[in-house]
Amino acid sequence: MSKILIVSTSADEMNGHKTGLWFEEFAAPFNLFKEAGHDVTVVSVKGGDVPIDKASMVKEILPKFQEARRALHDTTPLADVDAASFDAVYFPGGHGAVVDFPNNPLVAGAIEAMVKKDGIVASVCHGPAAFAHVTIDGKPFVSGRQINGFTDEEEKSTGLEDKVPFLLETTLRGEGATFLTSDAGKEFAVIDGNVITGQNPASSEAVAKLVIAKLATV
Numbered sequence: 001m002s003k004i005l006i007v008s009t010s011a012d013e014m015n016g017h018k019t020g021l022w023f024e025e026f027a028a029p030f031n032l033f034k035e036a037g038h039d040v041t042v043v044s045v046k047g048g049d050v051p052i053d054k055a056s057m058v059k060e061i062l063p064k065f066q067e068a069r070r071a072l073h074d075t076t077p078l079a080d081v082d083a084a085s086f087d088a089v090y091f092p093g094g095h096g097a098v099v100d101f102p103n104n105p106l107v108a109g110a111i112e113a114m115v116k117k118d119g120i121v122a123s124v125c126h127g128p129a130a131f132a133h134v135t136i137d138g139k140p141f142v143s144g145r146q147i148n149g150f151t152d153e154e155e156k157s158t159g160l161e162d163k164v165p166f167l168l169e170t171t172l173r174g175e176g177a178t179f180l181t182s183d184a185g186k187e188f189a190v191i192d193g194n195v196i197t198g199q200n201p202a203s204s205e206a207v208a209k210l211v212i213a214k215l216a217t218v
Contacts, residue, residue, distance in 0.1 A: 002087040002215045004033050007078055007110060007130070008044040009096030012051035015163045020051030022094035024061060024201050025124050027068035029090060029208035034067070036212045041086070045100045045107070047077030053094050056201075083110035084117060087218070088211055092204070093125030093150065098164055102132040112136050114194070120214055124189075124198035124207045125150045132171050143176030146192040148199045154184045 006029070008021050033040045044050050050072040062069070083089060089110050091101065101107050107130045114121045115136055123130060128149035134141040152169045155161055173179045181199065182188035188199040189206035196214065198207035 001037050001039055003039045003041065003085065004211070005081065005083060005086040005089045005110070006030065006040060006042045007089060007091050007107065008042065008050045008072070008075065009094055009100055010044045010046035010048070010050065011096035011099035014095045014099050014160075015165070017095070017160060017163045018054070019095035020053045021056075021072070021092060021096055022125060022201055023052050023056040023065070025092035025094065025127070025204045026072070027061070027065035028204040029092070029211070030068040030071065031065065032205060032208040032212065038212070038215070041081065042071045042075055043078045043081055044075040045078055045104065047075055047080070049073050050075055051096060053096070056094070078106045078110065083113040086114075086119065087215060088120035088122060089114050090211065091123035091127035091130045093123070093127040093129075095126060095160065095164065097126040098129040098166065098168065101127075101130040108134045111141060115141070118194060118218075120194045120196065120211055122196040122207055122211050123149070124204050125200050126168060128172060128197055129168055132166070132168075132175070140175040142172050144178070145195055146178045146180055146190055147172065147195060147197040148180045148188060148190045149197055150200060151181050151184065154200060157184060
């Protein structure tokens with residue numbers, strides 16, 4: 001059994017647009033990690049109840065995600081856990097992630113802790129906003145890495161291009177990432193060493209399965 005840390009956004013607004021965590025990006029991997037027998041700890045940037053983007057709370061998915069929904073109540077603040085004690089860290093998305101993941105020393109510290117111990121860093125959709133502006137040993141974390149995340153094309157399709165503080169794909173490419181993309185809305189996940197990323201909500205389970213497979217080899 002491995003220890004997995006899931007880090008959620010605490011941001012409920014993005015330039016006047018109500019947002020938060022995209023629920024399925026958290027819940028589907030949460031279920032798969034638990035079903036695989038791993039110890040899962042859920043935290044958020046500030047702690048407390050995690051804000052959830054209402055657009056992601058479709059009734060059809062709720063029955064199988066009841067435990068996951070409960071796990072988002074009264075979460076522990078990220079500052080109160082030792083990221084280095086985990087084997088993997090996973091950042092789900094939602095537009096809240098582009099608000100409070102970047103330029104966050106706690107988020108950057110969790111990523112660096114994983115890198116230093118050869119742990120797994122995983123994320124999906126807007127979750128790779130956690131990587132923006134993170135430097136390790138003087139080098140951008142994403143530089144030279146094959147990753148993906150919510151594409152500029154997909155962002156424009158949401159109609160929120162003018163609300164996001166930055167375009168994720170453009171930003172990570174600018175920091176040296178080899179940003180791989182697939183068709184908008186289609187499942188697509190990338191693994192580069194111990195870094196695993198998925199493009200959009202449809203990629204959540206694919207990312208989780210890659211994390212589980214990777215943990216089985218370490």
